[in-house]
Amino acid sequence: MARRRGTARAIALVLMFGLMAGLGPSEPARATGAESAPVRGPETGLPMPRYVSLKSGEGRARRGPNRTHRVDWIYTRRDMPLRVTAEFEHWRRVEDHEGQGGWMHYSLLSGVRTAMVTGDMVPMRSQPRPGAPEVALLEHGVVARIMSCEPDWCRLRAENQRGWVERSALWGIDPHEILD
Structure with a gap:
């Protein structure tokens, strides 16, 4: 039986892919007593x-x-x-x-960095506070560029509108991530 070139590499790829597929994307890192270092991508x-x-x-x-x-x-x-x-x-x-x-x-x-609106008719406000005037209402599924993010609010640009949206109404940024 003839063996193709790269068969060992193909087997390694299959094994590596299988290992990667077995790790859930949201599976938390296991603590080892001390605070563990953030996981880094092997390529980048x-x-x-x-x-x-x-x-x-x-x-x-x-x-x-x-x-x-x-x-x-x-x-x-x-x-x-x-x-x-x-x-x-x-x-x-x-x-x-x-x-x-x-x-x-x-x-x-x-x-x-972009974010998707997960709520329906989410207010985009002129300032990062609940009572600030509304600049626009964003429908579910709107994709906007993230200009910056504070702990509870993100400044977005969607079409020709710019304003602040509550972080809890967005997908595309981690809960405690701060962007300047």
Whole structure:
């Protein structure tokens, strides 16, 4: 029986993919008594998990980290926020606000931070406080660029509107993350 070149590498990829698939994206790191260091991606050295956005108007999420794997999802919304949960060579495993996703080539992703509105008719305010005047009402699913985030509020840009939205109404930023 002839053995193809790269068979050992293919087996290693399958084993690595299996190990990565077995780790849940929201599974907490186990404490070892002392505060553990943040998890870093093996390819980029960036924190994991982290948020990115879709760079183009179309991105294919595949079953595995290779173009030969089946496409499970096609994202068609430029700037859509995605959460990176794993890295392998030039591939990133991402999930959307519903927890769906797959492996995408890194060239389809951007470090530009965006957020998706999870509530319906969420007020965008002129200042980061509940009683401030409303600038706009944002429907469920609106995607906006994050300009900055404080503990309870994020300043967003959606279309030609800029204003503050309560963090609890957004997906695409961690609860305690501060952005300048």
